Amino acid sequence: MLDYIIVGSGLAGIAFSEIALENDKTIFVFNNQSQNSSRIAGGLYNPVILKRFSEVWKAKEQLDLLYPFYATLENKLGVKLDYKLPLLRKFYSAEEQNNWFTASDKPNLSEFLSTNLITKKWDAIPSPFNYGEVLFSGYVDTGLLLDSYKEFLLQKGLYEEVAFDYSQLVVNSDSVEYKNIKAKHIVFAEGFGLLSNPFFNKLPLDGTKGELLLIKASNLNLDVIVKSSVFVLPVGNDYYKVGATYNWEDKTNIPTEAAKKELTDNLKELINCDFEIIEHYAGVRPTVKDRRPLVGTHPLYNNVHVLNGLGTRGVMLAPAMAKNLFNHIENQMPLDKNIDIRRIKNFVSSFYQNE
Numbered sequence: 462m463l464d465y466i467i468v469g470s471g472l473a474g475i476a477f478s479e480i481a482l483e484n485d486k487t488i489f490v491f492n493n494q495s496q497n498s499s500r501i502a503g504g505l506y507n508p509v510i511l512k513r514f515s516e517v518w519k520a521k522e523q524l525d526l527l528y529p530f531y532a533t534l535e536n537k538l539g540v541k542l543d544y545k546l547p548l549l550r551k552f553y554s555a556e557e558q559n560n561w562f563t564a565s566d567k568p569n570l571s572e573f574l575s576t577n578l579i580t581k582k583w584d585a586i587p588s589p590f591n592y593g594e595v596l597f598s599g600y601v602d603t604g605l606l607l608d609s610y611k612e613f614l615l616q617k618g619l620y621e622e623v624a625f626d627y628s629q630l631v632v633n634s635d636s637v638e639y640k641n642i643k644a645k646h647i648v649f650a651e652g653f654g655l656l657s658n659p660f661f662n663k664l665p666l667d668g669t670k671g672e673l674l675l676i677k678a679s680n681l682n683l684d685v686i687v688k689s690s691v692f693v694l695p696v697g698n699d700y701y702k703v704g705a706t707y708n709w710e711d712k713t714n715i716p717t718e719a720a721k722k723e724l725t726d727n728l729k730e731l732i733n734c735d736f737e738i739i740e741h742y743a744g745v746r747p748t749v750k751d752r753r754p755l756v757g758t759h760p761l762y763n764n765v766h767v768l769n770g771l772g773t774r775g776v777m778l779a780p781a782m783a784k785n786l787f788n789h790i791e792n793q794m795p796l797d798k799n800i801d802i803r804r805i806k807n808f809v810s811s812f813y814q815n816e
């Protein structure tokens with residue numbers, strides 16, 4: 462009997478697979494390509510919500526886990542994943558500069574917002590009011606992570622690329638059975654695909670579509686991440702990711718002309734050199750109304766679990782949320798009530814309505 466069946470191998474599924482393997486647990490992963498949020502993500506991590514000048518929820522705790530998590534994966538998979546790059550917020554006025562310096566005085570932001578005005582100039586970005594720098598930021602090459610991790614699991618015979626068929630799952634009191642596999646637990650980490658999961662589809666997963674461009678701009682010569690109405694993230698060889706859009710209505714993975722126009726218009730306001738669009742991606746972020754992850758154990762089955770709702774911040778949240786869930790299952794540690802699915806009263810009560 463295995464310890465875990467894991468459904469989904471995006472950032473959430475990989476983070477859980479990792480912590481399970483690290484603790485000598487046996488796993489088997491089912492994954493398909495129906496969702497692609499992790500694959501196409503910008504991969505940015507940034508401890509500050511710049512729009513509101515507030516600290517990302519539990520940013521410090523998440524960063525403390527993020528660095529060793531991706532470093533261990535780099536070693537194990539033999540690829541470079543974590544690029545620690547300064548993130549610069551472009552200022553458009555003296556007032557914006559002042560707001561930055563006021564924010565950088567706040568106790569919870571002072572360690573993340575540099576008080577040095579960045580006056581360095583990049584030819585293709587006119588910036589008379591200069592930039593503010595967010596510390597401890599960077600990006601993870603999520604596409605490479607997903608491909609390399611799949612390869613690693615395949616080599617160990619721990620992965621099948623197939624849609625998980627929920628109707629075939631048998632839940633016993635002390636195990637789960639799926640086709641010819643028996644395990645102590647099953648962890649569902651399907652991103653927005655959760656909506657097809659009969660065990661958890663009553664959870665309030667909203668989904669926010671995002672689109673992103675990969676461009677080539679030979680004269681941009683940017684060695685930092687720049688954020689204005691879009692972010693521009695250098696990925697090497699004159700290629701840049703430009704993103705991202707937010708759409709709360711459309712729940713498909715299909716790229717749209719409207720989003721492409723929004724991104725190119727915003728990009729043209731930021732840079733004045735030529736660029737060529739190489740790729741255009743779209744995916745649905747697994748967002749939740751209260752902006753907190755959906756983690757925990759099914760109200761009726763103590764061996765059926767969920768790891769989802771990573772929203773707009775999967776890179777930072779995945780290692781921390783996987784650790785919380787693992788400790789909850791293996792060491793009976795209580796989940797933070799902000800992430801525990803038991804906070805969703807309608808979801809829990811829906812299982813007891815007829816009793």
Ligand SMILES: Cc1cc2nc3c(=O)[nH]c(=O)nc-3n(C[C@H](O)[C@H](O)[C@H](O)COP(=O)(O)OP(=O)(O)OC[C@H]3O[C@@H](n4cnc5c(N)ncnc54)[C@H](O)[C@@H]3O)c2cc1C
Nearest residue numbers: 469471473493495496499503504505625652654671775776
């Ligand atoms: C345009 C865009 C830009 C983004 N930029 C950033 C960023 O810069 N930084 C950041 O931190 N986050 C970013 N995000 C958000 C981030 O991508 C998500 O938080 C994260 O990827 C969610 O990971 P996940 O593993 O929960 O879901 P997913 O990545 O969706 O992975 C779920 C996996 O499960 C599989 N699956 C689903 N159902 C089944 C089934 N029945 N059987 C088998 N497999 C199944 C899916 O196909 C998929 O492979 C961005 C998202 C988008 C769309």
